[in-house]
Amino acid sequence: MSSTPGLLADVVPSSFVDGPGNRYVVFLQGCSFDCLACHNPHTIGRHATAFTHRVEAADLADEIACVAPFLTGVTVSGGEATVQWEFVRDLFAALRDRPATAHLTRLVDTNGDADPDVWAELVPVMDGAMVDLKAIEPDVHRVLTGHGNDRVLESIRLLDRVGRLAEVRLLVIPGVNDAPEHVDATARWLVALGSCPPVMVLGFRHAGTREVARRFREATPADLTTVVERLREGGVGARRATDPARADR
Numbered sequence: 001m002s003s004t005p006g007l008l009a010d011v012v013p014s015s016f017v018d019g020p021g022n023r024y025v026v027f028l029q030g031c032s033f034d035c036l037a038c039h040n041p042h043t044i045g046r047h048a049t050a051f052t053h054r055v056e057a058a059d060l061a062d063e064i065a066c067v068a069p070f071l072t073g074v075t076v077s078g079g080e081a082t083v084q085w086e087f088v089r090d091l092f093a094a095l096r097d098r099p100a101t102a103h104l105t106r107l108v109d110t111n112g113d114a115d116p117d118v119w120a121e122l123v124p125v126m127d128g129a130m131v132d133l134k135a136i137e138p139d140v141h142r143v144l145t146g147h148g149n150d151r152v153l154e155s156i157r158l159l160d161r162v163g164r165l166a167e168v169r170l171l172v173i174p175g176v177n178d179a180p181e182h183v184d185a186t187a188r189w190l191v192a193l194g195s196c197p198p199v200m201v202l203g204f205r206h207a208g209t210r211e212v213a214r215r216f217r218e219a220t221p222a223d224l225t226t227v228v229e230r231l232r233e234g235g236v237g238a239r240r241a242t243d244p245a246r247a248d249r
């Protein structure tokens, strides 16, 4: 079977902030959003640049096999992982089918902007998805990302239903998406899922962002604590990220 090569922005062979344990992280080039607060804006464009490279899924799986004894799993991030879902599917299938890598958990770090057809391809080969929810209010989401959040919310529902929702991630941008009524609405929506998914609260930082993001204030530990406590009061199992410097993809 011929496979689709992936267009990679970068790989990180050992990371403790992109899912549980020690993970090999693949950053794919290209995103469906254009977030004002993006911490990796160079990964948004979908075309090859001097900094990207193409790789076959089988070849990358072979590379990962060399360090697999030291790893807990593999996370595919971006950009947006699902923009190159054929490559993600082929990479995860290759990892699953190789004895040297079969023990690795396979996670997707996603903005949730994917159709059910895409998840139908990925769910059989992945252990879970960590989904960003940029804002529960559609208008705020549109300002932050350029898109509404219907597909994101539907992706979270779908992944929850099929047991592949590893985590929901909330990036707190003070004064933009952390109003008490918005946090309460987020809690109500998550509780209504019925499964109590784990929720990670991260803080916006200026590092790596474009000039347009300097209008936003960086989140302080107190900002994050306020959101976490409010979510918990609403019945959500929220926790703060341990490393605010890797607050977003």
Ligand code: SF4
Pocket (backbone or CB within 6 Å): 031, 032, 033, 034, 035, 037, 038, 039, 040, 041, 043, 044, 078, 079, 080, 111, 248, 249
């Ligand atoms: S923050 Fe994530 S979803 Fe938004 S543009 Fe950047 S890579 Fe894409």
